[in-house]
Amino acid sequence: MDAAETTDAVTDESRDVGPVVRADRVSREYRVGSATVRAVDRVSMEVRRGEFLAVTGPSGSGKSTLLHLLGGVDTPTEGRVLLGGRDLGRMNERQREKLRLRRVGLVFQRFYLLPALTARENVELPMAEAGSDRKERHERAGELLARVGLGDRTEHRPPQLSGGQRQRVAIARALANRPALLLADEPTGELDRDTSRDILELFLDLTRSGETTLVVGTHDAELAEGAGRGLRLVDGRLAT
Ligand SMILES: Nc1ncnc2c1ncn2[C@@H]1O[C@H](COP(=O)(O)OP(=O)(O)OP(=O)(O)O)[C@@H](O)[C@H]1O
Numbered sequence: 001m002d003a004a005e006t007t008d009a010v011t012d013e014s015r016d017v018g019p020v021v022r023a024d025r026v027s028r029e030y031r032v033g034s035a036t037v038r039a040v041d042r043v044s045m046e047v048r049r050g051e052f053l054a055v056t057g058p059s060g061s062g063k064s065t066l067l068h069l070l071g072g073v074d075t076p077t078e079g080r081v082l083l084g085g086r087d088l089g090r091m092n093e094r095q096r097e098k099l100r101l102r103r104v105g106l107v108f109q110r111f112y113l114l115p116a117l118t119a120r121e122n123v124e125l126p127m128a129e130a131g132s133d134r135k136e137r138h139e140r141a142g143e144l145l146a147r148v149g150l151g152d153r154t155e156h157r158p159p160q161l162s163g164g165q166r167q168r169v170a171i172a173r174a175l176a177n178r179p180a181l182l183l184a185d186e187p188t189g190e191l192d193r194d195t196s197r198d199i200l201e202l203f204l205d206l207t208r209s210g211e212t213t214l215v216v217g218t219h220d221a222e223l224a225e226g227a228g229r230g231l232r233l234v235d236g237r238l239a240t
């Protein structure tokens with residue numbers, strides 16, 4: 001596939017009939033000194049449109065690594081990842097980055113919001129990177145913040161928001177470019193139980209409405225139980 005074809009494919013939603021993301025015997029090895037760690041070990045899985053999948057497993061079992069591979073943030077040492085049917089391993093870095101920006105939203109345990117920007121400006125950032133115009137960005141950011149329950153906090157900066165509110169801004173930001181796939185790594189890791197429940201409700205809402213497909217990596221039992229499906233990793237392998 002040449003560059004032009006891939007670029008067109010990125011914006012062609014009508015082709016997305018198969019799984020949102022699929023991993024075929026994917027491994028990720030890290031070499032540290034003379035030792036090699038297989039953080040993810042021959043994992044095959046797929047996620048269908050509108051699913052809410054929880055990836056659980058002990059600390060160090062490979063949850064974060066798997067999420068990064070699914071989102072094209074990291075590259076497998078073996079196997080392949082297909083995002084919207086397109087093989088990430090057959091793209092160059094620029095093509096992969098472009099696909100990721102448009103198709104994948106990322107939410108982390110720590111929010112990584114820019115503290116000097118308002119909630120609205122934080123949500124606008126990925127839209128600016130994707131090239132949408134100023135007016136459209138402003139409006140969509142307002143809509144997204146209202147969607148996550150922060151319609152009255154759009155001009156607040158992250159230090160003026162609670163932890164749960166910051167995580168909502170991070171989720172709104174991750175949704176900015178209407179990603180087919182939302183990946184959330186320990187999204188409730190720093191939140192109290194009530195606030196975590198609110199985030200779970202929001203995730204259920206976003207997946208039931210068909211707005212996105214969600215994969216969370218989590219230790220939070222309530223969040224994992226709330227998801228429609230669970231996968232468990234042990235030592236990088238899928239446990240059955
Ligand atoms: N950059 C790296 N270099 C070397 N080893 C790494 C690197 N990142 C992760 N690992 C190793 O890969 C394994 C899986 O790590 P990963 O962060 O995916 O686990 P996790 O399931 O997300 O753990 P946690 O629940 O603590 O977040 C661990 O053994 C870890 O030490």
Ligand SMILES: [Mg+2]
Nearest residue numbers: 063064065185
């Ligand atoms: Mg992790």
